[in-house]
Amino acid sequence: xxxxxxxxxxxxxxxxxxxxxxxxxxxxxxxxxxxxxxxxxxxxxxxxxxxxxxxxxxxxxxxxxxxxxxxxxxxxxxxxxxxxxxxxxxxxxxxxxxxxxxxxxxxxxxxxxxxxxxxxxxxxxxxxxxxxxxxxxxxxxxxxxxxxxxxxxxxxxxxxxxxxxxxxxxxxxxxxxxxxxxxxxxxxxxxxxxxxxxxxxxxxxxxxxxxxxxxxxxxxxxxxxxxxxxxxxxxxxxxxxxxxxxxxxxxxxxxxxxxxxxxxxxxxxxxxxxxxxxxxxxxxxxxxxxxxxxxxxxxxxxxxxxxxxxxxxxxxxxxxxxxxxxxxxxxxxxxxxxxxxxxxxxxxxxxxxxxxxxxxxxxxxxxxxxxxxxxxxxxxxxxxxxxxxx
Numbered sequence: 001x002x003x004x005x006x007x008x009x010x011x012x013x014x015x016x017x018x019x020x021x022x023x024x025x026x027x028x029x030x031x032x033x034x035x036x037x038x039x040x041x042x043x044x045x046x047x048x049x050x051x052x053x054x055x056x057x058x059x060x061x062x063x064x065x066x067x068x069x070x071x072x073x074x075x076x077x078x079x080x081x082x083x084x085x086x087x088x089x090x091x092x093x094x095x096x097x098x099x100x101x102x103x104x105x106x107x108x109x110x111x112x113x114x115x116x117x118x119x120x121x122x123x124x125x126x127x128x129x130x131x132x133x134x135x136x137x138x139x140x141x142x143x144x145x146x147x148x149x150x151x152x153x154x155x156x157x158x159x160x161x162x163x164x165x166x167x168x169x170x171x172x173x174x175x176x177x178x179x180x181x182x183x184x185x186x187x188x189x190x191x192x193x194x195x196x197x198x199x200x201x202x203x204x205x206x207x208x209x210x211x212x213x214x215x216x217x218x219x220x221x222x223x224x225x226x227x228x229x230x231x232x233x234x235x236x237x238x239x240x241x242x243x244x245x246x247x248x249x250x251x252x253x254x255x256x257x258x259x260x261x262x263x264x265x266x267x268x269x270x271x272x273x274x275x276x277x278x279x280x281x282x283x284x285x286x287x288x289x290x291x292x293x294x295x296x297x298x299x300x301x302x303x304x305x306x307x308x309x310x311x312x313x314x315x316x317x318x319x320x321x322x323x324x325x326x327x328x329x330x331x332x333x334x335x336x337x338x339x340x341x342x343x344x345x346x347x348x349x350x351x352x353x354x355x356x357x358x359x360x361x362x363x364x365x366x367x368x369x370x371x372x373x374x375x376x377x378x379x380x381x382x383x384x385x386x387x388x389x390x
Contacts, residue, residue, distance in 0.1 A: 067206075067236070067238060068113045068209065069113065069114070069138070069141075069238075070111050070112060070113055070209060071093055071097075071109045071110060071111070071112055071113075071114070071117055071138075072093060072097065072110055072111070072142055072239065073093050073094060073095045073096075073097060073110070073142065074092070074093060074141075074142025074143065075092065075093045075138060075140070075141060075142050076090070076091070076092045076093075076138070076139050076140035077089075077090070077091055077092070077093070077099065077117075077136060077137065077138055077139065078090050078091075078135075078136075078137045078139055079091070079101060079121065079134065079135065079136050079137075080134075080135045081125065081129070081132050081133065081134055081135075082132070082133035082134075082135065083133075084129065084132070086102060086103075087101075087102050087103070087125075088102075089101050089102055090139075093109060093110070093142075096110075097109065097110020097111070098110070101121065101124075103125075103128065104121070104124045104125060107120065107121060107124060108120075111209070114136055114137075114138060117136060118134055118135075118136040121134050121136065122134045141162050142239060143159045143160060143161050143162070143239075144159070144160040144161075144162055144181060144237060144238065144239045144241075145157060145158070145159050145160075145239055145240065146158055146160065146181075146186055146237050146239075146240075146241045146242065146243065147241075147242040147243070148186060148187065148189075148190040148242075148243045148245075149242070149243070149244050149245070150197070150243075150244045150245035150246055150247070151193060151194040151196050151197035151198070151245045151246065151247050151248075152187060152190040152191055152192065152193060152194060152197065152245050153190065153191025153192055153194055153266055153269075153344055154190050154191040155190060156190070158186065158189055158190065160181050160186075160189070160237075162180065162181070180236050180237075181236070181237045182234045182235065182236055182237060183202065183204060183220070183234060183235050183237055183243060184234055184263065184264065185237070186237050186243055187202075187243065187245070187264055188263065188264075190243075191266055192263075192264060192265045192266035192267075192287070193245055193259060193264045193265050194245075194343065194344065195256070195259075195287065195288050195341055195342070195343045195344075196247050196248055196251070196343075197245045197246075197247070197248065197259065197264070197265075198223070198245070198246045198247060198248035198249075198251070199221075199222045199223035199226065199255075199258070199259055199262070199264060200221045200222070200223040200224060200248075201219060201221070201245075201246040202219070202220045202221075202222060202243070202244075202245060202246075203217065203218070203219050203220075203243070203244040203245075203246065204217070204218045204219075204220070204235060204241060204242070204243055204244075205217055205241065205242040205243075205244065206218070206238070206240070206241050206242075207240045207241075218235070220232060220233065220235075222262075222264065223255060223258060223259070226258050226262055227254070227258055253333070253334050253335050256288045256334065256335065256341055257288070257334070259287075259288065260286060260287040260288035260289075265287040265288065266287050266344070267286070267287070268284040268285060268286055268287065269284070269285060269286070269287050269289070269342065269343065269344040270282055270283070270284055270344060270345070271283060271285065271294050271342050271343075271344070271345070271346045271347070271348060272346070272347045272348070273294050273295060273297075273298040273347075273348045273350070274347065274348070274349055274350070275305065275348075275349045275350035275351060275352075276301060276302045276304045276305025276306070276350045276351070276352055276353075276356075277295060277298040277299055277300065277301060277302060277305065277350050278298065278299025278300060278302055279298045279299040280298060281298070283297045283298050284297075285297055285342065288341045288342075289341065289342055290332075290334050290339045290340065290341055290342070291310070291312065291326075291328075291338075291339050291340055291342060291348065292328070292329070292330040292331075292332065292339050294342055294346075294348055295310075295328065295330075295348065295350065296330065301328065301350055304352055304353065304356040305350045305351070305352065305353060305356075306350070306351050306352060306353035306354070306356075307327060307328040307329075308327050308328075308353075309325065309327070309351035310325070310326050310327065310328045310348065310349070310350055310351070311323055311324070311325055311348070311349040311351065312324040312325075312326065312340070312342075312346060312347075312348055312349075313346070313347040313348075313349065314343065314345075314346050314347075315345065324340075326338050326340075328350070
């Protein structure tokens, strides 16, 4: 299209202006025919595929996100207003999550951080004071209540007292080293990991800081760290946390030995050894110790006992009792059929040998005639040895 610029042409400038206005409109129409593209929107990143059996909600050896302390019933606070007398208060958060402040009355602080609670109190005092400067301090934390479940010696709900400096009180010591309680300290408080505990799957569930939110889940693998070295996070435990120790599926001997020698496991376990041993009764052995060690700790098998018949009586978590019969072999490998690792509360019964059973049976049968004849005299009459052997 050509426009004339000769003087006197009335439509030259008008046509040129109209053409300039139509050019961007035409470009916009052409752009609308193409796929729309928002250059301000960041590109969407496609997450790489996960290995089989893994979930995106699982964090392996990942430390929990930064935690902000939130007020709840039991916390003790002090509050004051700068350069204004009569507004000092030392209060405790009540069971409904409120505190009672001078001239302000009941204020809900449950679930708030210290800064959020201070801002709420400042907003309340701003209705009666001109630009108040509020100070709010936490002088005593509430007890930490944590739940420990799974393969531990004493699962349950534990209450841990913590003083204002963040160190444990003398009455509720849960571990050495002082400081705020950690996941390892709480597991030790629960008696330690049992024989079937899986150190490669220690799960920490933390409630959401927002009401109605999803809890945060973290999974830690300490077994690999203990076997291969490295650094593993030992998260601090806060009020409302829950720890779950999963059961190991077909653990190897190396895993059992590693778990038993770590501070995750109890130092000793108690088993009851009865029958033909020199010191029958309750014995203490190290965690995950084999059957042979319990028998040796009770003095060993007497000459009346049988090494061919040992009964292991065990009760599982569901109350089912199992009796397992095996031979006694002190040199057997750990986790072998004749030398399994023991658990807390197991009962080991050492049976009598065949000769002892026959002798005891004859003595019982001849008991009414015991002043006249006994089993030893019968053996002598038959020309049989009277000594007892296996």
